Amino acid sequence: MAVTNLKCRECGEAYELTAQYVCHKCFGPLEAAYDHSTLGSDPSELKRRIQSGPQNIWRYVDFLPLEQGQPGPSARQLSRVGLPAGCTPLVKADRLAERLGLGEVWVKNDAHNPTHSFKDRVVAVAAARARELGFDTLACASTGNLANAVAAAAAALGMPSYVFIPADLEEQKVLFTGVYGTNLVKVNGNYDDVNRLCTEVSGERESWAFVNVNMRPYYAEGSKTLAYEIAEQLGFRTPDRVVAPIASGSLYTKLAKGFDEWRALGLADGDAPVMNGAQALGCSPVATAFEAGTDVCRPVKPDTIAKSLAIGNPADGPYAVELANRSGGSIDSVTDDEIRDGIRLLAETTGIFTETAGGVTTATLAKLAERGDIGRDERVVLVITGDGLKTLDVVRGTFEAHEIEPRFDAFESALGVTA
């Protein structure tokens, strides 16, 4: 395995691959570091290995922070336990491109995962590492989709789980979590309150793996598989531009890390993509910082229909701002009405029904197109992270249904169609 240690993103201090997430020296966040030279230097051999792997994220196990011992678990062994995530469709969205006056747009539909959001990727990696480290319980602080993914993964692995959510979450997400038999804890507060509580619980319960607290360095690496997949599906090439949502900023920054790793290894041709981040105006601390030309993200109290992105104090906010600048991208925010329009636009032009987070991403793509930020010759990938069935309430009232008596003339006059 290529993973070597955990490394502080601020001071570079190295740590062993344990369930640690904060640097003891400077309190910076820890991240997995790799020595990819152990994988050999022949890209075609590496590509062959990947392509002969299973149809899920474990085909990329060589690039994930699992098992330091030799040899590590094989992709096939990992595929036999838990809920296999990944290998979701990348579809060419010609009608969406046409509507927006763009040249080439692809939709990475990550709603096609076991619990219908990209969170199954990060949970699969965190849970696999938690098992290696001997934890007996899975837990998380969630804005909704993580709750679904942790509860389901724990059920699949036969582990007890504790899922902490803000009490005002969408009913669909609450039902979709409780059904797995988890210990569901509704906290009277917002996500940032839930996260603070979980940090405290995590300190007290040493045998619990909180996927996004003490296991966060492993969890975060799972998002890289989304970049690997996009590159592989484009024929081992990077896209020119990626539009992705930002909650804590983990997904957005790890997408770039994934592309960078593969470019350095000769596994992906092309430049580093321009990275556009997307937030809801009602919770846009990272977009606000970007706009102000600073990397200091001032915490906010979320007020938006995009609850899965409602993190007022984003852990990776400064790194997200830095990435937007470095890649020549931006971080934009959209209103709740624009989010609803984004959901409708994607549904009507691609047949893909996304949740509010995908509405944020699609509306941001529309905004970039309107602003003239995207060249006609660019290949753009829109990252859709969750399923519309999880946030059904927000599309209520956005369309009309024709209620009629069961007669042909009633149908004719209601729909205005004549023979």
Ligand SMILES: *Cc1c(COP(=O)(O)O)cnc(C)c1O
């Ligand atoms: C969690 C989540 C994200 C992104 O979260 P980050 O904390 O920025 O990694 C995006 N979309 C959906 C639907 C999510 O549930």
Ligand SMILES: [Zn+2]
């Ligand atoms: Zn440090």
